[in-house]
Amino acid sequence: MRRVRYSVATSLDGFISPIDGSHDWIVMDCGFDFPGLMASFDTVLLGRRTFEMAARMGGGGAMPGMKAIVFSRTLDKNEHKDVRIVSDGAAATIRELKSQPGKDIWLFGGGNLFASLLAERLVDRIELAVMPVLLGGGVPFLSSPAPRAQLKLVSSNTLKKGVVSLVYEPIAAGAAT
Numbered sequence: 177m178r179r180v181r182y183s184v185a186t187s188l189d190g191f192i193s194p195i196d197g198s199h200d201w202i203v204m205d206c207g208f209d210f211p212g213l214m215a216s217f218d219t220v221l222l223g224r225r226t227f228e229m230a231a232r233m234g235g236g237g238a239m240p241g242m243k244a245i246v247f248s249r250t251l252d253k254n255e256h257k258d259v260r261i262v263s264d265g266a267a268a269t270i271r272e273l274k275s276q277p278g279k280d281i282w283l284f285g286g287g288n289l290f291a292s293l294l295a296e297r298l299v300d301r302i303e304l305a306v307m308p309v310l311l312g313g314g315v316p317f318l319s320s321p322a323p324r325a326q327l328k329l330v331s332s333n334t335l336k337k338g339v340v341s342l343v344y345e346p347i348a349a350g351a352a353t
Contacts, residue, residue, distance in 0.1 A: 178274045179300035180221070182283040182290050183213065184317070187307050191314035192287065197229040201309045207335040208305065217242060218279040221270075221293075223286030224248035225315075227259070242282070245269070247289055267296045274298075287319035294346070295323040301345055302327065308338035 184192050185202050194201065220242045222230065227246040230239075244259040253261040262269050270293060273281055283290060283299065293299050304317075327344040334340050 178219075178276065178278055178280055180270060180274065180281045180283055180293065180298055181217075181301040181303055182293075182299050183301075183303040184284070185305045185307055186317045187309045187311040187314075189310045189312065190317045191311040192317050193229070194311050194314040197232070201307060201311060202305075203307050203309070203337050203339050205335040205337040205339045207337075208339065208341065216280050217282040219243045219245065219273060219281045221281060221283045221286075221289065222246050223289035224251055226284060226286040226289075227251075239284075245273075247286075266292065267298060270296070270298045287316045290317075291319045291322040294318075294325055297346070297348075299346060301330070301343060304340075304342045304344075306340040306342060 186192050187201065193199070218241070220239050222244065224246060227244075227248070245262060246256070246259050247262050247266050249263050251261050251263075253263075266289075270281075283293065290299065326347040328347050330343040330345055332340065332342050
């Protein structure tokens with residue numbers, strides 16, 4: 177079964193993006209295998225705001241070689257032909273995707289979308305690249321309100337430029353730790 181992986185860069189103070197959407201704060205470290213990460217996905221999930229930010233940066237918000245699914249109640253499906261817009265039934269859509277053959281599914285940014293999928297127990301892995309940067313504000317890693325979730329550390333690695341890579345898996349309610 178395919179996994180939904182929230183794979184995201186975050187500042188040390190817990191923001192995945194500054195208010196202006198810039199990404200110059202992300203530390204590029206040759207020890208991180210970004211091409212390998214990208215090759216492990218064939219589908220990307222985006223919230224509306226993340227999609228609009230990506231669209232402003234070029235490419236229409238889609239990612240080359242990946243099927244893009246945008247969760248939004250306000251975007252017009254007819255105006256965005258390169259992506260699938262889902263306006264309701266997010267949980268059912270994700271369950272269907274997970275049951276289909278293919279590579280893993282990348283939950284790409286969007287603290288609101290992450291919180292809603294976490295509440296539905298649809299996130300299988302949380303992969304953080306913690307940057308040695310303090311942004312002082314912006315888009316939080318996890319939007320409030322959010323469910324409480326127990327996590328199990330799967331791996332950790334500190335890269336040469338101070339980026340800390342952390343991988344967690346949610347622990348099912350009532351499971352022994």
